[in-house]
Amino acid sequence: MSSERDIKLTVNGREYSGHAEVRMTLADFIRGELDLTGTHLGCEHGVCGACTILFNGQAVRSCLMLAVQADGANLMTVEGLANGDELHPLQAAFQQNHALQCGFCTPGMLMTAYAFLRDTPNPTEQQVREGISGNICRCTGYAPIVQAILQTSRETPSP
Missing domain, CATH: 3.10.20.30 (Beta-grasp domain)
Structure with a gap:
């Protein structure tokens, strides 16, 4: 076999x-x-x-x-996520908010955030923190990641 x-x-x-x-x-x-x-x-x-x-x-x-x-x-x-050379709004917000340092967790964090924002289009800060709680980042302290996700939720329609 x-x-x-x-x-x-x-x-x-x-x-x-x-x-x-x-x-x-x-x-x-x-x-x-x-x-x-x-x-x-x-x-x-x-x-x-x-x-x-x-x-x-x-x-x-x-x-x-x-x-x-x-x-x-x-x-x-x-x-x-990206459309050719054009970053997805979530990727752009991560860049603008310095939501990555070493970048190792970033792909998984982006995919988690993408699905989270699709399901929770207007989250509170606490909801974002809970939504990404299953992803570990050892560099950023999470604050810029949370801000990037909140920025994306305010500026763009659901993914």
Whole structure:
């Protein structure tokens, strides 16, 4: 019995097909097989949030899923936020508010914030803090991240 499976999925609007080892994580498949390296691997236990992507519209930890589970799924990674060279308003707000330092947590934080703002278009500061509480940032102290998300909620319609 082969330990590889054929999978087809849509990532950032583009269809992909390939082979995945049955034990390969979705994060490893995205990074290694699709060469979309914006999805970061931190703890590999689902705790830090660096690997957060959208899976059929829901924010998920891609390190906790197997690539074969994504067969037929629609995924969005951080590479899908920008429109060519034009940053998504959330990315622009992160830049304007200095909401990143080392940048390691940023892709997962952006994807979490994107899904959060879609579901909570006019959040309070407390709601933002709760919304991103599953993502760990060791550099910023969270204040600029919270401000960037609040700015985005005030200036743009829901994602």
